[in-house]
Amino acid sequence: MSSSSGLASATIMGYFLRLLQLFSTCLAFSLVATTGTWRETIGNWSMFIWCFCFVVTLLTFIVELCGLQFLWPFSWDDFLINYASYSTLLCLSASIIYPTTYLQIVPRGSSWNHAIAATAFSCLASVTYATEVAWIYAWPSQITCYVLPMPGLLKGLENFVACVIFGFISNTSLYLHQPALMWCVAAYSICLFLGAVALLLYLRGYSNKLPICFPIFLLGLALFSIFLYASALILWLLYQFDKNFGGQPQRSNDVSCRHHHLVCIWDQRLVVAILTVINLLIYVADLVYWARWVFIRD
Template sequence: MPVTVTRTTITTTSSSSGLGFPTTVGSARALTQPLGLLRLLQLISTCVAFSLVASVGAWTGNMGNWSMFTWCFCFAVTLVILIVELGGLQARFPLSWRNFPITYACYAALFCLSASIIYPATYVQFLSHGRSRDHAIAATAFSCIACLAYATEVAWTRARPGEITGYMATVPGLLKVLETFVACIIFAFISEPYLYQHQPALEWCVAVYSICFILAAVAILLNLGDCTNMLPVPFPSFLSALALLSVLFYATALVIWPLYQFDEKYGGQPRRSMDVSCGNRHTYYVCSWDRRLAVAILTAINLLAYVADLVYSARLVFVRV
């Protein structure tokens, strides 16, 4: 249901909160609604997380930078969402407001989840006992709180059976977010070219990750920009073709990546002890063998996501027919 706000009236909508009662927009009372209070919790928890870390300089290296970026980014976008809703500016927002908040909330939940795992695993455990470590542990706790808050928003605002809403609030839409996020994590782990440039088969895997990421990102952007009617084919058919292609591509990567990374016949290293970069454990550093294993696991996760996406997308096509 579109939201209309004038200078003298406050218009409400019952579909934005997903809780079964109206949400007030264009007024400070928007913050007293359950969804508004939840977003305030998101804002505060991410602010506290990056403030605790920044106050003692407790971030170093790629993983520390990733965590700091996550908390700052989530704080900034959540603040923008609150300002838009307080000012009743949804109609002037450049992206589809039916799709943007839940898309962002899903990304933010995954971002904060990754920071809550990566930051303590690659940074906090190496800190000596003291003020910096205490701040880092507290920041991790607030990151977990933010993750739960964003996940709760996704659960509250996702589409229910029979409900008319934006595509990104449906299961296939949320799966698109998961697929692109997992691909981003894969890119982070294969940021060192020596992991794949020695074998054309491994370069194919990198091409698979890139192509599927671009296709999923295009589907998300089309929905955020309300541009799905610009496609030469029906959008459900486009989604089904995209999901089928991605499943086939990822199936090849799931076989090729472990084969060439862990099978000695193809120059791989089946055991972690064979990787000299894993011999000495350095702070803030993830060795090559661990990176290869992480990519193999993430490839399997994304393949499962694309299979589920294909099932839901094919169902939409049959329903349309």
């Protein structure tokens, strides 16, 4: 009886969080869409985050409401906590990037008020997704989640930082003029794709069906990703900031920075470089973890 009561309360809690998530993400992108303060690359990224979270959360809500979880090929609990974890990070990034980019350039008035409100609802979405993560983790169940252990946390951070990088390089003028910079984008894409594949292999239960041991596979993946990110970092720094390679070493030389934009093109280049360093360090930590697991654990 107590078990049934607990399940009922868990379902009610899940519906309540889901409705809050739908409400906050819907209002965030609706407020921004009505003001037109998103028609730049960074704004596009924030709008994509809110729309993506709204659509996936709506589909999740419909599946749970209709009891169709059995049609999902993976563990439903694992999907929920992984999705909630990524949505927390994505909405948090939008809550930081959007106001940082637009509140300084939008004139005071209705548009400014809408941008403030959209930021507040984005923060609310981050809180509700984070609450769902904490609630699922605290609920006594047989969750074998890939996000919560250390390797899963590292993989989640790698994918999250990569998504933020793509938010900044959505401005194609940063790299389309130079093949070396296009290689950097390819390196980010390959690493994100392989990270998603590793996650799906785990969730689908295929981690033990690979021709090699899964930890060895992840060790090789981390090593390969380090090579890609190291090459991307070197090329990005050379071709974006070295004058000998056509880069702009000083912010004042960038014409876009002379306009009243808080985050100009030069700033975007710098942010991508910083995020590349951060992700490279995360991959190094990932490599160290799996190297210890493979070579020292026994």
